[in-house]
Amino acid sequence: MLSILRSLVQEVNGARDLQEALDVIVSRVQKAMGTEVCSVYLLDPATNRYILMATEGLYRKAVGKVSLGYSEGLVGLVGSREEPINLEDAPAHPRYRYFPETGEERFRSFLGVPIIHHRRVLGVLVVQQRESSRCFDEGEEAFLVTVSAQLAGVIAHSEATGAISGLSLTGEEARDVSFNGVPGAPGVAIGDGVVVYPAADxxxxxxxxxxxxxxxxxxxxxxxxxxxxxxxxxxxxxxxxxxxxxxxxxxxxxxxxxxxxxxxxxxxxxxxxxxxxxxxxxxxxxxxxxxxxxxxxxxxxxxxxxxxxxxxxxxxxxxxDQRHLEYPARTVLVSEELTPAMLGEVPKGQLVGLVSVKGSSNSHVAILARAMGVPTVMGLVDIPVNQLDGKELVVDGFEGQIFASPSDDLRAFYQAICDEEDELIRGLEALRDQPCETTDGHRVSMLVNTGLMTDVVRSLSHGAEGIGLYRTEVPFMIKDRFPSEQEQRQYYREQLEAFAPNPVTMRTLDVGGDKSLTYFPIQEENPFLGWRGIRVTLDHPEIFLVQVRAMLKASEGLNNLQIMLPMISNISEVEESLHLIYRVYHEVREEGYDIHMPKVGVMVEIPAAVYQIRELADRVDFLSVGSNDLTQYLLAVDRNNPRVAQLYHSYHPAVLQALVRIAQDAHAVGKPVGICGELAGDPGGALLLMAMGFDSLSMNAASLPKVKSVIRSVSREWAMQLLEDVLLLDSPHVIKSCVDLALRNAGFGRYLRPGKSTTVAFAEKALS
The missing domain is CATH 1.10.274.10 (PtsI, HPr-binding domain)
Known part of the structure; x- marks a missing residue:
């Protein structure tokens, strides 16, 4: 059976289109199982009906013509129950539905298994037999389930390819074909797809x-x-x-x-x-x-x-082939894996969106896209990327969705979002130099996350009061070797000078996990629980010492440097790091540099650190929560994996409870605590964090005006009551809905992105 399965998967993978793939499946499965009938019914998303798409044993003229409602017949029962149904006498079952045009009245035994891909029922695979005495045994049922599971991805990919080509399962025109990925950079873009690809692949x-x-x-x-x-x-x-x-x-x-x-x-x-x-x-x-x-x-x-x-x-x-890629006026760049060099090829002013099959929200391209303000979607699964060249695309960087061949209504829906965003940003420009202070006088520092000088320009124009997280790995990622001390010093000086005298918090090199250096590869089976962050640099003190030395020298005459240690899980890591920092400080002073000892803090990203806040705070000057990593470690969900993306939620009760504890424990020993991550840049999340007592919020520059506007319009007392209410709830989705409702009631509905998929929001708007 394994040999048959391997051969079947290879043959289906080689099919030119969905219909050929389905014909191969029914033919090979019928032969392998020795049955008289094998059929595939696919669920048409447009009509929510199962359509007979291929058969070996029933009348061929019924293909494409016979259809069943979502819960109709035995096929509908298999799909709705999402489990196999094995019957010796199918016509005797109360849910049996007879279609004379198929000729299936001759067959009594029935075995149907659902075809499921990423929780979505794609269809049902059915085998039938004439003898009423035959009951398909456990081995046959297991084989059919295995075939279904193996082929679900291939069918999904083939289905998507057909849809992008403009055809639905029924042969009608397909519009608004959507694919889900991971948000890379916020915003919405409408443009024409240009597929770029590496040579000789x-x-x-x-x-x-x-x-x-x-x-x-x-x-x-x-x-x-x-x-x-x-x-x-x-x-x-x-x-x-x-x-x-x-x-x-x-x-x-x-x-x-x-x-x-x-x-x-x-x-x-x-x-x-x-x-x-x-x-x-x-x-x-x-x-x-x-x-x-x-x-x-x-x-x-x-x-x-x-x-x-x-x-x-x-x-x-x-x-x-001397022909060069032609970039339309509104280019959406599409690739299996985008690189910064690909972005640089697009003429200035013509790049409006990015789509990358591989990559994550923390990849260099995503960081660059956020700095450039280019809406980006990454980590798409089962997308036939080669089909997108020349197609009109909508890129929804808020939800992590793309749409191919949008209808006029969908295009208008997204154009309205683009126009609203532009108008909102223009309206918030007046707040740039205003303090972030609640109506009852509570002040919060508004900081930004940066990695490139383009981040700095946008940050200053949006009124940032300093840098809460400078990702020092970015200079390392754009090189083909470790940058020298002098090169690092130049990068760091630019950031420190741009914000002086306001603080600039520099995180020491944080590689590993999903951030890799081509010249320093880290191959691990479980990289997020492996060699990353401070673990790497303490094992390689030569890297750590050079970096800290460059930071300290860059701060001369400015003295606005703060150093932050990532991925701390043990007190010993803090003590060892401090020892090395003090050593470099004294060496640099002896070299004649007039510098002050910078404040040193730790990032709280690991659950272990949550329970050692007081001990950590005794040894450092400040704490900063990395909410993205903390959320994924608390929930055991890789936030860059679209297969489990729906389980990653910053409003999860466990995450909020952990954040409350961190703020309380830090203040109990008199140390300031800030937070950097997506939650801080969300207006509702920022309100909850302010209510918890976080002293500073660090976010992407684009989020800063909205967050400042919301905080300046409410009292801290109001926010604390909202926090008290949501901490009693046990569902992240309910919590998010309650926070959104509170913001809408307070007049901030225009700041919210749809909490559900935009497809649903668009459908609801169309129905209304």
């Missing part, structure tokens, strides 16, 4: 039509000729060093490049209207799948040769 070549078929054929023939010459040259050079059987491998490559072999098939694809790179990708992947499915081990290994040959041809094609 067949998997990411986008699908595009050929603009000039003869030109594409000419480029491909030139690439084949160049690769043949390369292989012949290498073969001749190594002829004296290789045995005849090893020399024969070069002959295999050359035979594959014969006109009747791979090049002939690629040329045929080009003549049918596919550009050369896309045609090469299709043929090579078809060859690879064919070889991988063979039983002979030697022939299976030939798949590697075909893949290598494909890469060589693609490399020559890309060298010979």
């Amino acid at each position: 067949l998997d990411v070549v986008p699908e595009k039509p050929a603009e000039d078929i003869e030109q594409e054929l000419e480029m491909f023939r030139a690439a084949v000729k160049a690769v043949r010459e390369d292989i012949e040259r290498v073969a001749n050079r190594l002829a004296s060093q290789l045995r005849p059987e090893e020399q024969a491998l070069f002959d295999v490559y050359l035979r594959m490049l014969g006109d009747e072999a791979l090049p002939g098939e690629v040329a045929n694809q080009i003549r049918e209207g596919t550009w050369a790179q896309g045609a090469l990708k299709q043929v090579v992947q078809q060859y690879v799948r064919h070889f991988e499915m063979m039983d002979d081990h030697y022939l299976q290994e030939r798949a590697v040769d075909v893949r290598d040959l494909g890469r060589r041809l693609l490399s020559h094609l890309q060298e010979g």
